[in-house]
Amino acid sequence: MDYQNGRGFWRSTTGLVCAGFLLVAGFFLITEHTAHVLGILPWLLLASCPLMHFFMHRGHGAHKHHDDAGSPPQGEPK
Numbered sequence: 666m667d668y669q670n671g672r673g674f675w676r677s678t679t680g681l682v683c684a685g686f687l688l689v690a691g692f693f694l695i696t697e698h699t700a701h702v703l704g705i706l707p708w709l710l711l712a713s714c715p716l717m718h719f720f721m722h723r724g725h726g727a728h729k730h731h732d733d734a735g736s737p738p739q740g741e742p743k
Contacts, residue, residue: 674680 675684
């Protein structure tokens, strides 16, 4: 086989045929399912809002200073 001679799999005859097949399959997958993908985009936008809120506000509970072990956190009376 050609890819065992140091040319790599994607430069061999089998790799080129596989790449061509994947390109054709990808083209038909995109053209046939465009309506499904575009129809779900508004729902993905709505779902991204709570997901971003959940993941981006993850560190709000870590506002305590750990260098002063015996003193209360800032903003509280001593």
